Amino acid sequence: MTQVKAALLGATGAVGQRYINMLGKHPTIKLEILMGGESAGKKYGEAVHWLFPEAIPEEYAKAMVKTADPESAKGCDIVFSALPTEVARDIEEKFARAGFTVVSEASAHRMDEDVPLMIPEVNAEHLKLLEKQGKKRGWKGKIATTPNCTVTGLAMVLKPLIDAHGAKKAIVTTMQALSGAGYPGVPSLAIADNVIPYIKNEEEKVAKEARKILGTLSDGTIKPHDIPMGVTCNRVAVMDGHTETLYAEFGEEVEPQKIVKTLAGFRSEPQKLKLPTAPEWPIVVRSENDRPQPRLDRMAGSVPGMAVTVGRVRSGIDKKAIQLTLLSHNTIRGAAGTAILTAELMDREGYTG
Template sequence: MRELKAALLGATGAVGQRYVSMLGDHPYIKLERLMGGESAGKRYSDATRWLLPTDLPAEFASKRVLPASPKNASGCELVFSALPSEAASAIEPAFAKAGFQVVSEASAHRMDADVPLIVPEVNPDHLSLVETQRRRRRWPGSLATTPNCTVTGLAMVLKPLGDRFTLRKAIVTSMQAISGAGFPGVPSLLITENVIPYIKDEEDKVEAESRKILGAASKGSISPSGLEMAISCNRVPVVDGHLETLYAEFEEPVSPSEATKALSSFKGVPQELRLPTAPDRPIIVRQEHDRPQPRLDRLAGSVPGMSVVVGRIRKGIGRNSIQLTLLSHNTIRGAAGTAILTSELMASKGYLGR
């Protein structure tokens, strides 16, 4: 694969730092420009409070943070966005209009009819919306998005179950890490020794985005899945790793062993193509009675943090339902990692470099 030069919007935030960390030694994506708002003009090491346990890659420490303007991305073709949704609403289309291929974390455009919302193993065919988008909006670039961090792991589990069986209903309860709220995040006096049973707009996002991702692409549009869903989202005092319980109901009888086989054997297009950020096993099934756990399993996978870990697969009410627990790293698989993998998939399918 040829070298792809990239810019990063929102480089100093918690998710922006994940991009910097993960792209430091990428085989062909070269992160050339770091962009921000109030931090513009500063050296990256001075502009960011580095939050990750790994060191800030030396090659980025002295880079100047630039204002988030298309002219400052000259020479790049790929733009990653870790902007807050409000800022992303106007800034991301400006980059696409200027000819850049934008892959965004922000929620601002996820539900736009002509914007693909991608989990690479689940719905790679939805990238065909890029062609529709370019025609409708008359811009040379493109805008692709990745989902809410709670949705990514959930969609990866629902996909193989829905492919093998006929899914009718999904009831989900999330226990979401505090890093999902960004930095500085939830005040310590609110979250210490506490669980907060409400995250603004989260439950609606999880339902709508899941249905779009699991929907069918046809003739330049997405027909959302008709899966019945009930979602409850909670913030818990864990730094990284979103844990979710899933009760899935099917049209036909499904045994725990059949569900286990469907999940553990699942692979997607990124695995077939051996993309650099694709884990060998996108879903790892644990047999222990008390796994997955955020502390033990959030960095699972051949690419650390990119595998979804599933456990406690057991029967539900009657023969047509199962229950399970799943875990995904919310700032890796649920954010920067999926966006990087999406860009690799786009490059492999010819959506970049046009």
């Protein structure tokens, strides 16, 4: 792969920091430009409220945060966006019009019909949407998106359950970490000693985005998957790592052991292409009764934090149903990691620059 020069919108945020953490030693992507809102014009190390125990890499600590403007990213092949949704639509489109390839975490463009919503293990072929996007919009560049942090782990588990066993219905309950709400996020007095059984707009997003990602591409458009989904989202006092329980129904009887084998053996395009951020095995299945747990399993995978951990695989109310618990790191697999993996796939397939 060629050396890709990258810029980052929203560099000071919870997800932006994760990019800095992950791209510091990336073999092919070099993060060169940091952009922000209120922090523009300041040194990154002075502007950021750094959330990791390890120090900010020196070259970034000293870097000047630039304004979120295409001129700031001149010379870069790719622009990662970790902007809040409210400002993302306009700013990302400005970059796409100016000729940049944008990979965005924000929800602004996720459901646009000509914008791919990517999890490279699940829907690598959806990148083909980009072939028509520029012409239709009159952009020299393009926008690809990655899903809501809760969707990523879920869609990665549903994909093999649908393909290999014909899963027909999914009922999901989530226990979502605090970092999923950005910094400073949920007030401490609201969440300490508590569970909040509501996250605004989240349940609708989980079902809609999962169906688009699991959908099929035909004649240049995506037909969303029709799997019915019931979703309940909760915020819990965990720092990182979204836990979800999944109740899946099938058209015929399924053996829990066969489901375990299917999930543990799941591999896809990023593994075949040996992309640098692809975990060797995207789903890790644990056999212990008390796993997965956020503290123990959120960094699972040969690329830490990029594997989804599944446990407690067992039958449901009859043998046509399966229950399981899954866990994925929300700012790695659910955000920066999947966006970086998408950029690696785009680069390999000639969509960057």
